[in-house]
Amino acid sequence: MTTRRAPLVLVAIALLTSACARADARTVVYEGDSAFNHLLVEDDGRGVRSLYFEASGATQSAIKLGAPLDLQLAYSKSAMVVLGLVPEPRRILIIGLGGGAMPMFLRALYPKVLIEVVDIDPKVVEVARRYFGFKEDPRMKAVVADGRKYLEAAEPGFDLIFLDAYGRSEIPRHLATVEFLKEVRQKLGPKGAVVGNVWSGQSNALYAPMVRSYARAFGEICDLDVPSAGNRLLLHWKAGPLPAAVELGERAEALGKRKAIPFDLKALAIAGCLQDVAGEGEVLTDRL
Numbered sequence: 001m002t003t004r005r006a007p008l009v010l011v012a013i014a015l016l017t018s019a020c021a022r023a024d025a026r027t028v029v030y031e032g033d034s035a036f037n038h039l040l041v042e043d044d045g046r047g048v049r050s051l052y053f054e055a056s057g058a059t060q061s062a063i064k065l066g067a068p069l070d071l072q073l074a075y076s077k078s079a080m081v082v083l084g085l086v087p088e089p090r091r092i093l094i095i096g097l098g099g100g101a102m103p104m105f106l107r108a109l110y111p112k113v114l115i116e117v118v119d120i121d122p123k124v125v126e127v128a129r130r131y132f133g134f135k136e137d138p139r140m141k142a143v144v145a146d147g148r149k150y151l152e153a154a155e156p157g158f159d160l161i162f163l164d165a166y167g168r169s170e171i172p173r174h175l176a177t178v179e180f181l182k183e184v185r186q187k188l189g190p191k192g193a194v195v196g197n198v199w200s201g202q203s204n205a206l207y208a209p210m211v212r213s214y215a216r217a218f219g220e221i222c223d224l225d226v227p228s229a230g231n232r233l234l235l236h237w238k239a240g241p242l243p244a245a246v247e248l249g250e251r252a253e254a255l256g257k258r259k260a261i262p263f264d265l266k267a268l269a270i271a272g273c274l275q276d277v278a279g280e281g282e283v284l285t286d287r288l
Contacts, residue, residue: 005220012180024047024250030131034122036167041131049132051099053167060166061098063132068104069262075197076101078224080261081269084252085193085237089113089159091098093149093187095175096165100134107140115140119149119165148174148183163196171198172234176210181217183270191239194218200232202269206284208230222248229270245270 025045032039040052040271049059050072062072071077079102083089098117106115119125122144128134129142136142143150147165161184174180176198179213182192198210211234214221218236222245226233235242243251249269256265262287 003141012093031125034121036111036121037124039123039127041127044170045233049099049128051132061101061123061128061132063099063101063104065133068101068108069135069260071101071105071263073101075233076083076105076224077263078226078229078233078268078271079195079197079264080105081224081233081248081254081265082160082195083109084248084250084265084269085235085239085242086159086191086212087251087255091158091189092116092160092162093151093154093158094118094162095151096163097128097134098144098164099132100128100142100285102162102164103142104134107137109261110245112139117142118145118147120144120146122233130184130288148180150178151187153185154187156187157190157192158187158194161188161192163194166197170204170206171210172288176206176213177286178213178216179286181214183231184276185218185236185238188238193235193237196234198232198234200230203230209282212235213285214282219247224269227268262272 026042027042028043029043029049030039030041037053040055042050047065049063049065050059053123059073064070064072074096089110092106092113094115094117097117103115103117106113109236119142125142125144125190134142164176165172188194196214199209200207211223214234214236220236220240220242222235222242224233224235242248251267252269
């Protein structure tokens with residue numbers, strides 16, 4: 001029995017129709033304005049919800065409902081490489097809530113850990129609770145505040161600090177200056193670590209000054225490439241020196257097996273952890 005191939009034009013039409021069907025499956029479940037952002041929440045019809053701060057903007061957060069360990073965005077997976085440095089944290093601070101993907105992931109891994117999440121936009125907190133399944137408990141709270149002011153007033157001793165605050169098109173400058181980052185280091189416990197999520201140089205004109213600012217404030221840092229994404233992650237471990245990428249990957253892999261993390265932390269750790277990357281030039285300060 002023989003079969004005939006469909007004409008190429010019909011194949012193209014079929015593919016286009018399929019793509020349109022997938023696009024049409026996305027539904028807007030919320031849209032509204034706050035004092036800071038235009039918030040848009042979309043559902044892909046398969047249980048994944050995404051948050052945007054403008055209709056054509058970058059994805060701020062994406063969550064598979066009911067599956068907190070199944071992180072959807074590449075940078076959020078890579079950020080968990082830091083758990084290879086601090087495998088049993090007791091107190092965590094996250095500046096920038098979004099849809100709540102990272103705090104929900106960490107809560108699922110560590111049911112008894114104290115998690116403090118800060119976001120300046122009350123509407124973001126409301127949307128995370130209502131549309132993304134973010135739930136507070138006696139040891140995980142979301143606070144509406146400026147992340148810098150909250151950090152400055154906080155007691156020191158954080159085991160992990162995640163810096164993940166974004167506006168529509170940029171990282172708030174006051175959350176990237178040398179002065180702020182030095183305050184972050186002071187708030188870390190003696191074996192604590194920090195992860196800063198920054199856009200790469202292709203989309204962030206201040207990427208190089210941000211790297212230099214992190215290096216000035218923390219000393220040794222790791223500039224971690226996020227595979228298949230436009231993000232870079234800047235890591236610092238107060239207990240330093242940072243282990244080599246392979247060793248960090250092995251530590252992360254061991255934790256991933258113990259905690260049944262459903263993605264390969266080792267591969268993410270060795271994807272590209274560059275050190276001595278700061279170089280000479282401008283840093284970001286409160287004075288400029």
